[in-house]
Amino acid sequence: MAEASISTQPAGPTGLARLGRAVDPRIAGMRAVHRAVSELRRGTPVLLEGGGESLILAAAETVGARGLAELAEAALAAPVLLLSAPRAAAVLSRPVSAPPAPEEVPVALRLSPALLAPEQLRRLADPVAEQLLPEAPQIVPAPGFAQALPPAAITLAKIGRLLPALVAAPASAATTARLGLLPVTVADVLAYPVSAAASLVRVAEARVPLEDAPEARIAAFRAADGGIEHLAILVGQPETAEAPLCRIHSECFTGDLLGSLRCDCGPQLRGAIARMAAEPGGGVLLYLAQEGRGIGLVNKLRAYTLQDSGLDTLDANRALGYGADERDFRVAATMLEALGIHGVRLLTNNPDKLAGLAACGIRVEGRVSHLFAANGVNDAYLETKKSRFGHLMG
Secondary structure (H helix, E strand, C coil), X not given: CXXXXXXXXXXXXXXXXXXXXXXXXXXXXXXXXXXXXXXXXXXXXXXXXXXXEEEXXXXXXXXXXXXXXXHHHHECCCCEEEECHHHHHHHCCCCCCCCCCCCCCCEEEECCHHHCCHHHHHHHHCHHHHHCCCCCCCCEECCCCCCCHHHHHHHHHHHCCCCCEEEEEEECHHHHHHHCCCEEEHHHHHHHHHHHHHCCEEEEEEECCCCCCCXXXXXXXXXXXXXXXXXXXXXXXXXXXXXXXXXEEECCHHHHHCCCCCCCHHHHHHHHHHHHHHCCCCEEEEEEXXXXXXXXXXXXXXXXXXXXXCCCHHHHHHHHCCCCCCCCCHHHHHHHHHCCCCEEEEECCCHXXXXXXXXXXXXXXXXXXXXXXXXXXXHHHHHHHHHCCCCCCC
């Protein structure tokens, strides 16, 4: 009997085509972004391609000596540090509370050899680390790259919930290929948020009686790249209502699970479920995997440390390099459409949620206030929501 052979070629588009399976370019692009993010989180450089140019990138907070050595080997010029505009303002000692430019452009900073070390790079990326490390030598702005590359690099870091700070250099294609670095295109990175939201599908549903809502179900939604699931908590039969009560709730590990007093997320979550249980038509709570207004749990903890040193929640996010709110409400709109819900009454104090959902094609028939009293710890946080985020506290 002849010995069977097994192909060791990667299952790329050519292999899938031979199997008679069409490859969706959108899904292929999402997978490339997902893999690139995983590499950056591990401290491995990746290759960003666009406009006929290539950048080798490494996340400043995770890259180690090996990753820096690979970057130096593939670089065609001296590496720079790419920072989002808010983080660059903090590093260059500009007021982080200053209003951002209408279109923030990442800043490239030329680094001295002394700064091209893992511990110094982490200091430049993370304002919390400044408490532990010595002062760095002066840094000066460096020339930019092709227009599309720096914004895509910052977006890639944010998708991975990493600090938006990357070591970058023009790359040699031959060297990056020899090193086996993963390539990803600017187009795929910039399309990722839209593609991830549009590709959400319901993958599981079960009846889950809740303490405040015995007639409840939970439906899980997953994007085509296999990322973290978003959940819909369905109380009663909201799918049958013309415009059911709806709450868009971003997950909050500290508030929802641990009962943190720093925010009002826990009371808002449980209060919304109880409110829907008392509503004749029930309601739907969309529990989105967008912790900390989209910056992730680790960065939220860093923001808390900055708040303890005197910054409010908005300025703490900017000091980390993030915007005031990084959430994407297209996710919520896709979930509602999949549930057959096209109009809602939104349970919120945040006018941005009203505008964001309406912009995605969901009919918003009104706002229902969702207020909870301060607890003595979150007083300043609630005041910041009102004064700086424009929340309607009434």
